[in-house]
Amino acid sequence: MGPDFRAPDGGPVTRPDTSAPLAPAMQATEATDVLEDAGLLVPVSSGLGVGEESLRVDVDAVDALLANRPVDDRGTPLRYERDAFGQRWADVDRNGCDQRNDVLARDLVDIAMRAERSCVVVAGTLHDAYTGTAIAFERGQDTSALVQIDHVVPLAWAWQHGAADWSFDERQQFANDLANLQAVDGATNSSKSSSGPGEWLPPAAEHSCLYVTRWVFVLDRYALAVGSDDRAVIEDTLTRC
Template sequence: MAGRKRSTARGGAIATTVVALILLAAYAFSGPLIGTGGDGATRHERSPTGTATPTSAPPIAHDLAPSAASQVLVDAGLIDPVASGLGAGDTAWRVDVPAVEALLASRPVDDRGTPLRYDRDAFGQRWADVDRNGCDQRNDVLARDLVQLTLREGNSCVVVAGVLQDVYTDTNIIFERGQDTSAEVQIDHVVPLAWAWQHGASGWSEIERQQFANDLANLLAVDGRTNSSKSSSGPGEWLPPAADHSCEYVTRWVFVLDRYGLAVGTDDRAVIEDTLDRC
């Protein structure tokens, strides 16, 4: 009898050890979780690193916490906090789909058979300081969207280096200002100027167009090659390669359309609606 008890206890210990090893292996392969604390600050288990030469680092994990660029969508009530399940006090964020759909429904349809001729000069000075903070809009966007910033000595407006956690490709990109390196990170007009020109901006005043071209709500620092591939496409032709960011991307599109009273084509509207259905 005593022998059987010892055998049973030994078997239970072995089973416990096996379960512990399985759990340890699962944790090792799961990677670090990223969440936000009750104060809204994003916690990263590891910081982005890189060399002095601009390059793309391995993919990074993203939660749904709003970045500084996303705050305008939070303030507009288009992104809401929800429980993340990552731990006590943690929060994530989701798109308020009904609110975005209501804004989209208010936009008129505009399917032009022949696109109007696009005039870039009609949008005024490139990277004008429209918010009057003493820094041009390009540097404002870099300062907002990059981490580990280095500013030019004697001129705190100029960003000379940093790391972009790119929402279009889910990669870290090392930015270093220079003739051969600056293009690694470009500033994207989420709603492109040429697209806006064809859907209402051609009838605006030059002041209105310059404001639109430099509106921080419509500007994101992104991977240069991906931005070039997007060109002037609307959502009907292009969405971010990192699909997890499509919900916020189309939400920003609708916000900008509503903010400037722009119309939207049938194809673009259909893809926005389909994307929102999956948010």
């Protein structure tokens, strides 16, 4: 039997339908490059022809990273300070574009820019990993929020598991790390809020393997601790990858 998915208040939590098996392989994308370089995703034959690459989670490698993370079941939450992570969407890689537009340009297809040589993405289509749906994005006061940028490991969660002790520069780097950022459906991002895997996994179950793999990669990269409920759900998910 898998872990009991319950929210801290004892109520139900958002979780995927686990009655169907998770997809065993995924297409290589720019967003998966860092995980492949870290040895957490390995190429497999896709059967789609020469040059078509699929990736599979190396469960043993992910388990090994997770095993090195200490457990932190903090009894009294620390007071979270969003401003301690710096300005929203800084240009930490100094490429002339803020991180929000970098992520939109990476994760959307058929994009349109504000002007030639501009960084600002004004339109495009998101094939949303969290819901498995396609979302038309158009920049504007009433439409921009339809596509949001998710911190895969949320800032508030990280604050409770180690980030409160970091320097300002470390927190700002974490908040803008492309490996921890994903363009997603806005409403789904809002429902996730600051939840860890113990309370929330993507509604599209086929994305859960990649999702928890990114979680473990970020935990290891920033030496974050992990709650026992989150660890249990990550481990349970990996058994089906």
